[in-house]
Amino acid sequence: MEQIEYKTFNLLPEFGTNTYLIWDKISREAFLIDVASPDRSVVDFIRKEGLTLKYLFNTHGHGDHIAGNEMIKNEFDVPLLIHSADADMLLSSDKNLSTYWGQRVLSPAADIKLTGGEEFSLGDTKIMIIHTPGHSQGGISIRIENLVFSGDTLFAGSVGRTDLPGGNMDRLIKSIKEKLFSLPEDTKILPGHGPASTIETEMIENPFAGIAAKL
Numbered sequence: 001m002e003q004i005e006y007k008t009f010n011l012l013p014e015f016g017t018n019t020y021l022i023w024d025k026i027s028r029e030a031f032l033i034d035v036a037s038p039d040r041s042v043v044d045f046i047r048k049e050g051l052t053l054k055y056l057f058n059t060h061g062h063g064d065h066i067a068g069n070e071m072i073k074n075e076f077d078v079p080l081l082i083h084s085a086d087a088d089m090l091l092s093s094d095k096n097l098s099t100y101w102g103q104r105v106l107s108p109a110a111d112i113k114l115t116g117g118e119e120f121s122l123g124d125t126k127i128m129i130i131h132t133p134g135h136s137q138g139g140i141s142i143r144i145e146n147l148v149f150s151g152d153t154l155f156a157g158s159v160g161r162t163d164l165p166g167g168n169m170d171r172l173i174k175s176i177k178e179k180l181f182s183l184p185e186d187t188k189i190l191p192g193h194g195p196a197s198t199i200e201t202e203m204i205e206n207p208f209a210g211i212a213a214k215l
């Protein structure tokens, strides 16, 4: 019986960043991933549904994934979690690259710095943190039940860019093959941009990391 439900928000249409709200249907506990802008629709939804927000995760520190952190921290008493290697990006618009698209995105500091391998609870269900560097040094994927939120590491039919500071294509492909393609094949992939996929589909068809890449 699946206990977990999620909703995707598009709070930053210029970038198409996916913001995810995930909740446990029984306990009504919830967590957020990558609140992309200070758009209040996600706050209103949490209030309307009567959810208890337990965590705010950032899959990595780029400006298009963190710009709503301050709004969420102002509205809810919730810890902000990001990998330690990307934590400084929250505090510098040069490091989170938003300077380069003419904005100065800043975030409150991390409350908890992750290293990968941590587990958190949402009702009776486990949230697992997987370090998947390559797009940035501190990129993480977040697994719960049969879902994996892959940030800008793995997309449907593509992978994250590796030409930005901290990016490395070999590391990215290694992260995908070793940390994501080892998940059950029916795991649903919910990426930082674009549509959903499955581990099975990407293992076969992904032109960068799948079997198709070798042809």
Ligand SMILES: [Zn+2]
Pocket (backbone or CB within 6 Å): 060, 062, 135, 152
């Ligand atoms: Zn990114």
Ligand SMILES: [Zn+2]
Pocket (backbone or CB within 6 Å): 017, 062, 064, 065, 152, 192, 193
């Ligand atoms: Zn992104």
